[in-house]
Amino acid sequence: MDEKRKLLLKSLPKIDEVILLLEKRDIYALASREIVKETSQKVVQKLRDEIVNSSPKENIESTIDATYVAQAVEKLIKDLHSCRLQRVVNATGVILHTNLGRAPLAASALQRIFEVGCGYSNLEFDLARGERGNRYDHVRELICTITCAEDACIVNNNAAAVMLVLNTLAEGKEAIVSRGELIEIGGEFRIPEVMQKSAAIMREVGTTNRTRLSDYEKAIGADTGLILKVHTSNYRIVGFTEEADILSLAALGKRKGIPVMDDLGSGCLLDLEKYGLQHEPTVREAVATGIDVVTFSGDKLLGGPQAGIIVGKEEILGLIKKNPLNRALRIDKFTLAALEATLIHYLNPSQAASSLRPLKSLTEPLADVKKRASLLAGKLRRAKLAALTVSLQESFSAAGGGSLPLEKIPTVVVGVKNKKMSAGRLEAALRKVEVPIIVRVDKDEILLDLRTVTEDEFTFILEGLQQCLSKEDPVPS
Numbered sequence: 001m002d003e004k005r006k007l008l009l010k011s012l013p014k015i016d017e018v019i020l021l022l023e024k025r026d027i028y029a030l031a032s033r034e035i036v037k038e039t040s041q042k043v044v045q046k047l048r049d050e051i052v053n054s055s056p057k058e059n060i061e062s063t064i065d066a067t068y069v070a071q072a073v074e075k076l077i078k079d080l081h082s083c084r085l086q087r088v089v090n091a092t093g094v095i096l097h098t099n100l101g102r103a104p105l106a107a108s109a110l111q112r113i114f115e116v117g118c119g120y121s122n123l124e125f126d127l128a129r130g131e132r133g134n135r136y137d138h139v140r141e142l143i144c145t146i147t148c149a150e151d152a153c154i155v156n157n158n159a160a161a162v163m164l165v166l167n168t169l170a171e172g173k174e175a176i177v178s179r180g181e182l183i184e185i186g187g188e189f190r191i192p193e194v195m196q197k198s199a200a201i202m203r204e205v206g207t208t209n210r211t212r213l214s215d216y217e218k219a220i221g222a223d224t225g226l227i228l229k230v231h232t233s234n235y236r237i238v239g240f241t242e243e244a245d246i247l248s249l250a251a252l253g254k255r256k257g258i259p260v261m262d263d264l265g266s267g268c269l270l271d272l273e274k275y276g277l278q279h280e281p282t283v284r285e286a287v288a289t290g291i292d293v294v295t296f297s298g299d300k301l302l303g304g305p306q307a308g309i310i311v312g313k314e315e316i317l318g319l320i321k322k323n324p325l326n327r328a329l330r331i332d333k334f335t336l337a338a339l340e341a342t343l344i345h346y347l348n349p350s351q352a353a354s355s356l357r358p359l360k361s362l363t364e365p366l367a368d369v370k371k372r373a374s375l376l377a378g379k380l381r382r383a384k385l386a387a388l389t390v391s392l393q394e395s396f397s398a399a400g401g402g403s404l405p406l407e408k409i410p411t412v413v414v415g416v417k418n419k420k421m422s423a424g425r426l427e428a429a430l431r432k433v434e435v436p437i438i439v440r441v442d443k444d445e446i447l448l449d450l451r452t453v454t455e456d457e458f459t460f461i462l463e464g465l466q467q468c469l470s471k472e473d474p475v476p477s
């Protein structure tokens with residue numbers, strides 16, 4: 001080891017010294033003695049490793065004293081006090097952005113979470129009878145009214161719903177599925193792997209582009225437990241294609257006495273065609289085919305909290321509810337409260353289209369998006385942010401969240417360029433401001449897509465840009 005490193009290692013302070021300094025800075029108001037001590041040890045150990053592993057050329061601190069370490073410990077502890085899961089502005093134009101938390105909740109849903117979470121609740125208590133109740137009863141009636149299903153059950157997310165149904169109906173038995181529907185949704189959800197974990201035996205039929213009803217029929221045998229239909233929600237096979245629709249699959253299942261399941265994924269409860277969008281199968285339509293069970297997400301097109309909703313025949317739902325896996329996958333009271341409030345909007349579908357944010361973003365007329373874009377552009381110009389060039393451009397938004405993959409939704413974006421900062425650097429800087437702004441980058445400018453930005457969020461954008469640009473050198477006039 002070279003001399004410089006030896007000296008550095010020797011200069012590392014004793015933990016007691018560091019703690020003494022931290023005590024003077026009133027560190028115990030922020031964390032316990034144990035946490036302060038352990039954090040100090042970690043910081044010193046990390047510095048020791050850095051010194052030992054650094055190359056001799058590397059520029060590390062010349063001396064490391066107790067003050068230096070104490071400051072590092074204090075910063076780490078202060079950082080722990082600020083929440084890392086935080087609000088951001090989604091200016092990407094991807095409406096159901098899984099990385100950005102999918103559906104923002106309606107005010108009514110947030111209010112219900114607050115009310116239910118503030119105190120105790122009747123989560124599993126039947127107030128009429130004064131005895132133990134069922135947590136799913138609160139929303140069952142609502143889901144069944146909206147979808148026309150006989151019964152419903154809710155779990156943690158749609159992946160869990162699919163797993164639970166497969167395990168209940170096809171454990172150790174064959175589940176027949178088309179080769180054109182062995183999809184990956186992202187985040188490790190792949191139909192073949194989910195089937196394997198559920199202990200169902202995958203029985204593939206047909207080909208990638210063409211699967212006929214007769215392919216399913218031929219595969220049915222003594223080992224068949226289930227026919228599975230998967231909505232190819234995030235891609236489409238186009239060209240020379242054929243698939244069996246769920247109406248004929250439901251009829252086939254009924255004829256053969258085999259349950260049929262449809263994993264709808266995005267779980268649309270509204271007829272999107274009315275708003276000029278492509279047809280997306282609704283849960284009501286799926287249920288109307290007479291299919292046994294349908295699964296869908298709570299936080300995709302539905303616009304509610306993360307949840308997996310299972311609807312279908314009472315007899316089948318009875319089996320699903322009794323599966324011990326159901327207990328492991330059950331949802332919490334906050335999700336139930338938010339889901340209940342979200343579903344209430346669907347009693348009047350046209351109201352849901354304007355009050356639930358993902359649906360509003362999806363169906364909002366281009367003229368309204370444009371108005372909002374002009375408003376933001378005006379505000380940015382008037383804010384006299386240094387060397388900022390602001391423009392309005394036509395572009396396209398996307399539904400995201402594995403729904404409506406072919407839909408290019410017309411939108412208006414605000415393009416922002418800064419002479420002093422490349423688009424890449426500005427994009428990165430906007431991710432680090434107090435309320436981070438997530439944007440698209442196109443060549444030399446950043447684009448703010450107004451389809452996913454509300455007027456309430458303009459102040460965050462203005463403040464964010466101000467924070468980014470104030471760090472830069474003042475622009476010479």
Ligand SMILES: *Cc1c(COP(=O)(O)O)cnc(C)c1O
Nearest residue numbers: 157158159185233265266297402
């Ligand atoms: C999104 C999706 C899933 C997974 O749902 P999560 O709510 O993300 O768990 C499963 N199947 C299909 C068809 C989907 O689109």
